[in-house]
Amino acid sequence: MSPGSAPGFSCAPAGKFSWPAEFLREDRRCFSLNSNNISPVIPLRPRWNVRGGEAGAISSLASSIRALVEQEVKNCANPRTQKLYKKLQAQDLKVLAALLINRGVDSGQGALDFLVPDLARLHPWQLLPDIDKAIARLELARQRREKVFIHGDYDADGITATALLVMALENWGLEVRYYLPHRIEDGYGLSRAGINQGAEEGCSLLLTVDCGISNPDEVELAKSLGLDVIITDHHLPPQQLPRALAVVNPKLADSRYPFPELAGVGVAWKLACALELGSAVNAACLQLAALGTVADLVPLTGENRIITSLGLKEINASPLPGIAALAEVAGCQLGHLDSQDIAFGLAPRLNAVGRMDSPMPAAALLLETDAVSAARYAQVLDEENRLRRQIGEEIFAQALVKAEEQMRLGRRLLVLHGRDWHAGVIGIVASKVLERFYRPTIVLCGKEELTGSARSVAGFDIHAALLAVSGHLANFGGHPGAAGLTMAEADLGPLVLALEEYAVEAKLDSLLQPVLKLEASLGPEDISMELVDTVALLRPFGFGNPEPVFAVDGF
Known part of the structure; x- marks a missing residue:
């Protein structure tokens, strides 16, 4: 090799x-x-x-990791985690420590938190702004048997967030309708067409996912049509917030939530966690949360790393029919999917339908429970992705000509x-x-x-x-x-x-x-299978946690 x-x-x-x-x-x-x-x-x-770190800091972190691992391995009941701890005991740990320092990890406990993702390390959902108001209004809707209208977005983040909350709220006992905007006909964000459809279908509560924070006029339209509005979003808020019943967004100026980098599907998932659903639904929701988190290119650190790591485990253990069908047409190996498979295989196909036409088939795919029907939806997404690539290449060639002229200017x-x-x-x-x-x-x-x-x-x-x-x-x-x-x-x-x-x-x-970021400078003698194993501990890779790149001297 x-x-x-x-x-x-x-x-x-x-x-x-x-x-x-x-x-x-x-x-x-x-x-x-x-x-x-x-x-x-x-x-x-x-x-x-x-970016090679300071030698003293690297040695100190390596020693701290080793000491903690020796304590934890004695009391660890999880076979997978115990296997990881034994692997760490057998390694030098200095390379691992250097890689972790480059990712902002500076303590032994921080290292274990990074290497062993655990739902117990998630921040309480109660810290999200207005989430208590959102839950209270949803509970009232359940008591009154109201119809809830979910308005998502046309990208993979918005699609997965919509499917997640449709699944969660229906399991919770609510009657749900949903709408994903058409990129060309409706444009970006909360759409008037979607709001009007919700009102026509007799819904009295509008719940946005991955959109709404920049749509004050549309929120007023919804209210004028008799819909209460709950916004869940992760985009940067404007100075003047929409006058919704609740605005759940970790990026709000007064937010107490410690991790502001959740994707839209991550915010939706935290709302679903507050509903205290059954284990099967929780596992399905976690799969969708992982899929959307990787697709939206948010940093795979903190809670996003936990969501992605554990969601991938659920996908590989028992994938939803829609995810399995999508993996099949993308040529990805079921049971061994990683974040790169999502980023370059599944996500482009989810995004393609929203780019070329209506994204509704993508949501239908993720909500489908029948494998044969899911396969048909996946074929539609795959064909749309082929068309998207062809059109994209033609436009890119034209854009290059214009870009080169502007570079000359x-x-x-x-x-x-x-x-x-x-x-x-x-x-x-x-x-x-x-x-x-x-x-x-x-x-x-x-x-x-x-x-x-x-x-x-x-x-x-x-x-x-x-x-x-x-x-x-x-x-x-x-x-x-x-x-x-x-x-x-x-x-x-x-x-x-x-x-x-x-x-x-x-x-x-x-x-x-341009900057080529390198983890460290190595000699040929430093390259070994132990180094490969060490690097693999940092998976899943993605934005904020890139695959390590090393400079090699002496070739």
């Missing part, structure tokens, strides 16, 4: 790393909007960042517009353009009224940037790393200029050098 092919980590021979040519052309000097006194910006070569942010581009793939295109040129990227489509998707480089808050130029936008929402927006085509030119001016003020130039 070659060092670079060992499962769970990568080795980059020192000095042999290559980067796209766009970064490396020394003669390719860029010029920007000089007429507005914005100085030129030049593409920078990538730099290496070897020295733009700090790339703002790309195609009137006939498909709204369902512009987020993927934005990510690929960013990866190619390492510039915050906004990709827009449409005529007169534009829909856009934004992606950003590390350290540059694209949500804050959009807030600063919001006078040119109709609506926007999202996170520091990714956002969605709508705007008038007539405002496109002023928006570009305003973003460039903001980028200069925010010192974006200092963030435009």
